[in-house]
Amino acid sequence: MNYRKYLLTLLLAPLLLVGSVGVSQSSSDAGAPLDPSVSGDVEFWHFWGSPVRRTAVRRVVALCEAELPNVNVTEVFKPWGDIWTANIAAVAAGSGMPDVIVADRNQLPREAAEGIYENLSGMSGVDGVDSDGFWEFTWNQSMHDGDPYGIPFETDVRVLFYNKTLFEAAGLDPENPPATWEELEAAADAIDQVEANGNLERIGFSPLIGNGPPNIWALNNGHNWLNDDGEPVVNDPAVVETGEWIKSWVDRYGGYANLQRFTQSFGAPPNDHFMSGAVAMKVDTAGYASVLNFYRPRMQLDGNAVEIDWGVAPIPAESADETTSDSGGFTLSIPAGADNQAAAWEFIKCATNPSAQTSWARDTFAIPNGPASANAPELMADPNWAFYIDAIEAVPGDNSTFVPAYPAWQNEINNRWESVWSGDMSVEEALQQAQQAIDSEIANQ
Amino acid sequence: MDGKIATTPVELSAKPAKRRTARHFRQEAITGWLFVLPWIIGFTAFTLGPMLFSLYTSFTDYNIIRAPSWIGLENYREIFFTDQFFWISLRNTFWMVLVKTPIVLALSLGLAVLLNMDLPGSRLFRTIIYLPTVLSGVAAIFLWEWMLEPNGLVNSGLELIGIRGPAWLSDATWTKPAFVIMGLWYIGVNVIIYLASLRGIDKSLYEAAEIDGANGWTKNRYITIPLLTPTTFFLVITGIIGTFQIFTSAYIITTDPSIQTLGGSEHSLLFYVLYLYKCSFGQNACSGRLEMGYGSALAWILFVIIMLITVIQLGLAKRWVHYESDR
Numbered sequence: 001m002n003y004r005k006y007l008l009t010l011l012l013a014p015l016l017l018v019g020s021v022g023v024s025q026s027s028s029d030a031g032a033p034l035d036p037s038v039s040g041d042v043e044f045w046h047f048w049g050s051p052v053r054r055t056a057v058r059r060v061v062a063l064c065e066a067e068l069p070n071v072n073v074t075e076v077f078k079p080w081g082d083i084w085t086a087n088i089a090a091v092a093a094g095s096g097m098p099d100v101i102v103a104d105r106n107q108l109p110r111e112a113a114e115g116i117y118e119n120l121s122g123m124s125g126v127d128g129v130d131s132d133g134f135w136e137f138t139w140n141q142s143m144h145d146g147d148p149y150g151i152p153f154e155t156d157v158r159v160l161f162y163n164k165t166l167f168e169a170a171g172l173d174p175e176n177p178p179a180t181w182e183e184l185e186a187a188a189d190a191i192d193q194v195e196a197n198g199n200l201e202r203i204g205f206s207p208l209i210g211n212g213p214p215n216i217w218a219l220n221n222g223h224n225w226l227n228d229d230g231e232p233v234v235n236d237p238a239v240v241e242t243g244e245w246i247k248s249w250v251d252r253y254g255g256y257a258n259l260q261r262f263t264q265s266f267g268a269p270p271n272d273h274f275m276s277g278a279v280a281m282k283v284d285t286a287g288y289a290s291v292l293n294f295y296r297p298r299m300q301l302d303g304n305a306v307e308i309d310w311g312v313a314p315i316p317a318e319s320a321d322e323t324t325s326d327s328g329g330f331t332l333s334i335p336a337g338a339d340n341q342a343a344a345w346e347f348i349k350c351a352t353n354p355s356a357q358t359s360w361a362r363d364t365f366a367i368p369n370g371p372a373s374a375n376a377p378e379l380m381a382d383p384n385w386a387f388y389i390d391a392i393e394a395v396p397g398d399n400s401t402f403v404p405a406y407p408a409w410q411n412e413i414n415n416r417w418e419s420v421w422s423g424d425m426s427v428e429e430a431l432q433q434a435q436q437a438i439d440s441e442i443a444n445q
Numbered sequence: 446m447d448g449k450i451a452t453t454p455v456e457l458s459a460k461p462a463k464r465r466t467a468r469h470f471r472q473e474a475i476t477g478w479l480f481v482l483p484w485i486i487g488f489t490a491f492t493l494g495p496m497l498f499s500l501y502t503s504f505t506d507y508n509i510i511r512a513p514s515w516i517g518l519e520n521y522r523e524i525f526f527t528d529q530f531f532w533i534s535l536r537n538t539f540w541m542v543l544v545k546t547p548i549v550l551a552l553s554l555g556l557a558v559l560l561n562m563d564l565p566g567s568r569l570f571r572t573i574i575y576l577p578t579v580l581s582g583v584a585a586i587f588l589w590e591w592m593l594e595p596n597g598l599v600n601s602g603l604e605l606i607g608i609r610g611p612a613w614l615s616d617a618t619w620t621k622p623a624f625v626i627m628g629l630w631y632i633g634v635n636v637i638i639y640l641a642s643l644r645g646i647d648k649s650l651y652e653a654a655e656i657d658g659a660n661g662w663t664k665n666r667y668i669t670i671p672l673l674t675p676t677t678f679f680l681v682i683t684g685i686i687g688t689f690q691i692f693t694s695a696y697i698i699t700t701d702p703s704i705q706t707l708g709g710s711e712h713s714l715l716f717y718v719l720y721l722y723k724c725s726f727g728q729n730a731c732s733g734r735l736e737m738g739y740g741s742a743l744a745w746i747l748f749v750i751i752m753l754i755t756v757i758q759l760g761l762a763k764r765w766v767h768y769e770s771d772r
Contacts, residue, residue, distance in 0.1 A: 092509045115510045261612040408733025414705040
């Protein structure tokens, strides 16, 4: 930057400041004000290596580099899992960490407590970045001790995907997807094709396939995982009933081993269960729609290859009025001790503002971090988009299940479900054991 | 050097010569130390130092970012008395050591003997057998993951002979056998080491035995196998240590967001080092926090176990390992 530009910036700075005060009034629509005079190199770590997502990352970076002419962003792909281990090692060593990293909101409060990320309250306070303009739950999930440790970047929402082509072939109404557990079973009855030897040819639905873990079914049975004191409630009639219901699906398909053999026979898209037409309904995140649009899968039906016509619906609940969904997602955070925090913060503000969020969502079908971008006309152009937004608006604002005394408490159930599915343990037994283990771990803290 | 000393003129008295030799030895010692110095520095800085540090952290609550706080034997108490996964991972690891080591050794020896016969094409097979060792481990593991799928190459092969293969990587009964099969892919190094030892056996021993009327099997039983025992001993020790540290394959195969059970189906692939890693780096094991102190305690227990087993092996070695030079 030459001298004249500096002078110009200096002269313009007070104007910008005045301007930004004015802008912050409507920050929910335009996002937090950026400071184009900030300069520096920003190393940005993410784990989005697929063709669709890598391009989407690069578009966001390009957008922000245009808005922040003196900030140079280098996006670095690190595999899922390793990205955080590498960052922890770098933070511990005091060097080599990126300036901005994608953090998992499920882990963020714990990681913040451990000192892995910078407290952003100083910077967000100055720029007037607060819960305004974000989905309530995304903001709440990014907090630790009342301070933000990341700004929500993307979120997801789980919905039921169903194969309209198979519905029609089975004599079901393709425009009338199941809304309750009972209707789900009835639809599966019509679709299931099981060979005489128990071999699964095609199944209607399995709660164990897709991206809808058992806890989402408990939510759809009216269960709250944390009580008023913020302690996990596992051994509860609603969870028992949910566990038994899932077990009934396992039994329907010839037991756990048989179902596992079927599950393992499929790979990643476009060879997964749904795109092969082997499973007619499954719970997944809205982002799965972008993969379906990308591959336009065909399946074998009566000896012909036909393109799958698919639809989305709310996750069926035990009773129809209870349907709810769950959502996690990611933030952009600054690792503790990062070099260029001022430039990093400008990039974070930019990447989480509505225009970058709209770009990201258009590419990936991930849900943006707030209503301003979620309702953008270019996103609403997709026929199912309004439905996803309805679903995300139904996610409770306090859906965090983080328990500081025992962050991994859900493992106590997750590690026992398998014994339940395979019939080695009853649901009550598993939940009782899990509750005991959780309570004693929390008591020991 | 000896030659030089021998040619020293006779008129020189013994005393200065002795002094010169002493100085010479000292110089040689210094040179020697200088040569090993890089290794000593590296070993101290990157192996011994971290080891001692981990011994210290094993008595602390340490999350790698904040300073460790001393908790005495608490980590060890928890490991031995309340941690079921410690025992599960230990059992899984011992299973692999006990089953995999003998199979790998027997197969390596068999292949080496075959390659040593100089049959047509043995050079080609030698290359083929060694090749997997050169390939990237992670890529090969992905390859095996595909081959071991319920409808993968392995089961398609079994189907040809009328066997309905299991779901290798998701049926807890078959996951560890699948890992043994995967491990066999890497026996190239063992085979080459055996082959080198086989080539080193003096042919005259076989000739003498033939004159005494020994047949193929007796020659193997009384010449080849005894003379290979130092090699076998080396491979047993390194094989056992390597199997105790099994990690990469288990990490890749069980670190899938869709696998919710720690260490895969019924924890059957929760090996010791995998568990240690997951606890240390807060990867949804132990409390879910960064339990570096706890992980260090686990590591030291493994160190002691391996040390004990190696010492026992060294003790037993006198009974079955035959060194040619000892005679």
